[in-house]
Amino acid sequence: MQFSSTDQYVATSDLSVAVNAAITLERPLLVKGEPGTGKTELALQIAKSLDLPLIEWNVKSSTRAQQGLYEYDAVSRLRDSQLGDERVHDVSNYIRKGKLWQAFEAEGRVILLIDEIDKADIEFPNDLLQELDKMEFHVYETGQTIKAVNRPIVIITSNNEKELPDAFLRRCFFHYIKFPDEQTLRQIIEVHHPNIKNDLLSTALTQFYEVRDTPGLKKKPSTSEVLDWLKLLLAEDLSADDLKREGVNALPKLHGALLKNEQDVHLFERLAFMARSGR
DSSP states (O other): OOOOOBBTBOOHHHHHHHHHHHHHTTTOOEEEESSTTHHHHHHHHHHHHHOOOOOEEEOTTTTTHHHEEEOOHHHHHHHHHHHTGGGOGGGGEEEOOOHHHHHHHHSOOOOEEEEEEGGTTHHHHHHHHHHHHEEEETTTTTTTEESSOOOEEEEEEEEEESSOOHHHHHHHHEEEEOOOOHHHHHHHHHOOTTTTOOHHHHHHHHHHHHHHHHHSSSSSOOOOHEEEHHHHHHHTOOOOOHHHTTTSSSSOOTTTOOOSSHHHHHHHHHHHHHHHHHO
């Protein structure tokens, strides 16, 4: 089982090595990087490349680790007992399987994506240590022990919003997806916009990197945002000359695809004003 780039995803050599190392070691792959660098998409493409089903667990701030295992619906059982429902005599009728349970009992090997783990409470990763390490857990209400039939390939993503516990990190293979260099970025763009003209792309990338490298920027535009921006430029049928006419240090055309908060827009407006004043 070897992962590499797909027709929809450009994986750098170090990313491919990290994925394959995690598969060989049978350890979760912890992927960090700026938002928009393709961490979630990586799991989708690994599933496609290896022709395996994907189970997604999207973590929120309110998510508890127990929900990934199972949940016991005591309220429904109480209500059914009051109504005289025969189902109450079998507690398993009120056990809701979580994403880990689904991955563990799958007939074949699957990809399990635990997406944006850093959104949850700091104890969330620690609460999954044993389950991800031993690939089993106990269901107290039924007395069952659920063991993985086939060990899933676990991909865990983080936007680095909070530090993860050392004990959790020790059990993972780690990879940080760096923002791509220009050559890699061009390859990524070629996948998504194969017919873009070279002069438009060169001018757009020059402006994009000027925006990204501007000191004081609160949120740097990411890979996904440059792809959205280029899609808009193509939809508006803009040329390289149309972009150049905007002038140096001015807001780029359709800048709402690149700048995502008012502080950064105001920063570019000030730069444009200072450029005009200095002429």
